[in-house]
Amino acid sequence: MTESGQQRLAELFAGVKAEGRAALLPYLTAGIPTPEQSVELFVAMAEAGADGFEVGIPYADPLMDGPVIMRAGEQALRNGVTVDVALRVAQQVVERTAKPVLVMTYVNPVLRIGIDRFFEKVASAGVSGVIIADLPVDEALPYLVAAKQAQVGIALFVAPTTDRTRLVSVVESNPSFVYAVAEIGVTGERSANSANTRALASRIRALSDVPIVFGVGISTPEHAAHAAADGDGVIVGTAIVRRVLEAQSHEEAKAALTLAVSELAVAVRRSR
Amino acid sequence: MRLSRPDETGRFGDFGGAFAPETLMPALRELEAAFVDAWADTGFHADLDHLLSTFVGRPTPVYHAERMSERLGLDLWLKREDLAHTGAHKINNTVAQGLLTKRMGKPRVIAETGAGQHGVATATACALLGLECVVYMGEKDIERQALNVYRMRLLGAEVIPVTSGAGTLKDAVSAALRDWVASVEQTHYIIGSVVGPHPFPWMVREFQKIIGEELKQQLDGSSGLPTPEVIVAPVGGGSNAMGVFYPYAGDPDVDLVGVEAAGLGISSGKHGASLGHGSPGVIHGAMTYMLQDDFGQVLEAHSISAGLDYPGVGPEHSYFKDEQLVRYESVTDDEAVEAFHLLCRTEGIIPALESSHALAWIIREAASLHGKTVVLNLSGRGDKDVQQIAAMYD
Ligand SMILES: Cc1ncc(COP(=O)(O)O)c(C=O)c1O
Numbered sequence: 001m002t003e004s005g006q007q008r009l010a011e012l013f014a015g016v017k018a019e020g021r022a023a024l025l026p027y028l029t030a031g032i033p034t035p036e037q038s039v040e041l042f043v044a045m046a047e048a049g050a051d052g053f054e055v056g057i058p059y060a061d062p063l064m065d066g067p068v069i070m071r072a073g074e075q076a077l078r079n080g081v082t083v084d085v086a087l088r089v090a091q092q093v094v095e096r097t098a099k100p101v102l103v104m105t106y107v108n109p110v111l112r113i114g115i116d117r118f119f120e121k122v123a124s125a126g127v128s129g130v131i132i133a134d135l136p137v138d139e140a141l142p143y144l145v146a147a148k149q150a151q152v153g154i155a156l157f158v159a160p161t162t163d164r165t166r167l168v169s170v171v172e173s174n175p176s177f178v179y180a181v182a183e184i185g186v187t188g189e190r191s192a193n194s195a196n197t198r199a200l201a202s203r204i205r206a207l208s209d210v211p212i213v214f215g216v217g218i219s220t221p222e223h224a225a226h227a228a229a230d231g232d233g234v235i236v237g238t239a240i241v242r243r244v245l246e247a248q249s250h251e252e253a254k255a256a257l258t259l260a261v262s263e264l265a266v267a268v269r270r271s272r
Numbered sequence: 273m274r275l276s277r278p279d280e281t282g283r284f285g286d287f288g289g290a291f292a293p294e295t296l297m298p299a300l301r302e303l304e305a306a307f308v309d310a311w312a313d314t315g316f317h318a319d320l321d322h323l324l325s326t327f328v329g330r331p332t333p334v335y336h337a338e339r340m341s342e343r344l345g346l347d348l349w350l351k352r353e354d355l356a357h358t359g360a361h362k363i364n365n366t367v368a369q370g371l372l373t374k375r376m377g378k379p380r381v382i383a384e385t386g387a388g389q390h391g392v393a394t395a396t397a398c399a400l401l402g403l404e405c406v407v408y409m410g411e412k413d414i415e416r417q418a419l420n421v422y423r424m425r426l427l428g429a430e431v432i433p434v435t436s437g438a439g440t441l442k443d444a445v446s447a448a449l450r451d452w453v454a455s456v457e458q459t460h461y462i463i464g465s466v467v468g469p470h471p472f473p474w475m476v477r478e479f480q481k482i483i484g485e486e487l488k489q490q491l492d493g494s495s496g497l498p499t500p501e502v503i504v505a506p507v508g509g510g511s512n513a514m515g516v517f518y519p520y521a522g523d524p525d526v527d528l529v530g531v532e533a534a535g536l537g538i539s540s541g542k543h544g545a546s547l548g549h550g551s552p553g554v555i556h557g558a559m560t561y562m563l564q565d566d567f568g569q570v571l572e573a574h575s576i577s578a579g580l581d582y583p584g585v586g587p588e589h590s591y592f593k594d595e596q597l598v599r600y601e602s603v604t605d606d607e608a609v610e611a612f613h614l615l616c617r618t619e620g621i622i623p624a625l626e627s628s629h630a631l632a633w634i635i636r637e638a639a640s641l642h643g644k645t646v647v648l649n650l651s652g653r654g655d656k657d658v659q660q661i662a663a664m665y666d
Contacts, residue, residue, distance in 0.1 A: 112568025185454030
């Protein structure tokens with residue numbers, strides 16, 4: 001591997017910064033509707049203007065996820081999408097799109113594989129970074145160490161409820177980026193712009209220039225533009241996954257994602 | 273070694289901790305601080321003790337089950353948590369957490385329930401204290417514990433059916449946690465057992481240890497009364513068992529036995545024996561023994577008893593298991609049902625199916641327990657299970 005995941009992530013954030021915008025990072029559960037077709041869907045999203053991706057590793061009890069992503073996870077698990085299968089999807093996405101890929105998971109599947117071994121697997125799949133939804137900073141040390149060892153990026157979370165003491169410990173832990181939770185709640189579509197992104201960004205910025213990626217509840221181009229104004233990246237999850245679950249055919253899913261992502265890509269470019 | 277409290281990361285040895293979305297972490301820390309403050313406040317204790325004696329009906333009696341004793345060839349005593357208000361030990365925890373909710377100034381409470389006993393106990397505490405109450409319950413459990421669903425509604429609680437997964441306790445806990453992620457600023461989650469992220473396992477144990485503390489006074493070896501040689505309790509999440517065991521843990525003169533659900537038999541894979549046949553992992557925010565597959569995916573549990581139909585267990589039990597402070601055994605659905613009937617007819621007590629598991633183990637082990645003083649923690653009454661039992665014979 002010529003470049004480490006950490007480096008690819010740093011380049012992604014530096015690149016969009018130079019363009020004066022935030023990165024668009026769509027989320028899709030790996031293996032939805034099938035592993036092969038999910039790779040095609042990521043490729044279509046790359047062609048429509050996504051800057052990178054979050055590939056969801058399905059988990060049976062996803063405490064941070066609302067009904068849509070839960071349903072996608074259940075479907076993927078029924079289709080036999082294990083961590084290894086999901087990482088193979090991620091690897092193909094990296095190879096096919098040359099975009100940075102993050103994987104999102106929960107603690108238990110990582111523990112089952114072994115923290116160090118999980119990060120090695122992630123690195124050898126060419127994945128750039130890891131997001132673990134139920135890993136607060138208090139428990140993160142062994143994961144931060146393993147990520148560093150494997151030269152893979154890792155996110156830590158900040159939420160609107162995070163107090164200053166916790167924010168300081170997040171920043172001082174040197175994550176590759178901060179996943180800033182835009183809404184108090186689980187993943188799912190919202191009707192309005194986040195009322196939290198501006199305040200969250202300025203609280204983080206007061207302490208550090210770590211890249212800030214907003215996620216949770218960002219559903220429309222307008223939401224994306226709004227969040228992008230204060231962040232270095234925007235994750236759109238449920239709005240993407242729902243389109244795939246609703247599509248009657250692979251072609252329909254591809255067309256729906258192409259349209260949605262191209263509108264989102266315009267939005268993150270016109271935000272500032 | 274028995275730990276009076278977990279370390280600052282919420283660990284009992286290797287187990288426990290708080291693996292939760294960041295959105296919840298400040299509330300968990302706030303809860304810990306509020307609990308520590310309340311638990312050191314004599315005013316809080318006075319309020320709680322008053323409710324426990326006048327509202328809950330504590331202390332619950334210890335009953336000498338003479339006909340069962342004779343039949344089994346041992347000296348059997350029942351700690352009568354079934355006689356606590358609402359019919360199970362769950363109320364000890366909900367009244368205390370209800371008071372804490374008021375103290376934190378939160379107007380809304382959520383809870384999960386399996387057998388419905390914790391839901392009823394939470395709805396009761398909320399009616400008592402004037403709190404809004406929402407209870408998550410798996411749709412399968414709504415079916416098999418219909419009586420308790422109606423009781424919750426009578427008490428003014430909203431019962432929300434959970435359709436994800438197998439529609440049982442695990443799914444109800446997850447749904448409650450998801451609600452809490454969204455509602456955390458105005459809502460307290462009254463979790464129903466010694467499970468979940470720190471500080472819940474520790475706090476709920478503190479609220480339930482009154483069971484064992486009373487027992488120590490009630491069977492203290494004085495005035496012709498014995499002291500327990502063996503204490504047996506059912507283990508779902510583990511709160512009644514922790515409540516009765518904790519004051520005795522480490523006492524070399526008392527054997528502590530937790531009884532899990534073997535469901536259709538351990539080899540069938542359809543059981544709830546997380547401690548006996550699971551492995552360490554993270555479920556519902558804590559590191560503990562759990563049922564999981566080779567890929568770290570949570571498995572569905574199975575038990576005829578909704579309260580034991582859970583693939584995790586409180587982290588302090590995991591610690592007790594590894595420290596060999598408690599022995600964990602399991603009995604099948606069929607054994608539990610047989611024990612249920614035997615207690616009905618021999619003592620005039622209809623036990624909860626959960627409690628029937630602990631009795632079934634005593635019956636199975638009667639020969640090796642011969643002549644011993646055995647205390648069964650009769651965690652709840654069986655009214656809620658009557659319909660389910662009746663349906664078995666239709
Ligand atoms: C009567 C009774 N006993 C036991 C349990 C199991 O819970 P725990 O292990 O937390 O005591 C329940 C749970 O619903 C119950 O209702």
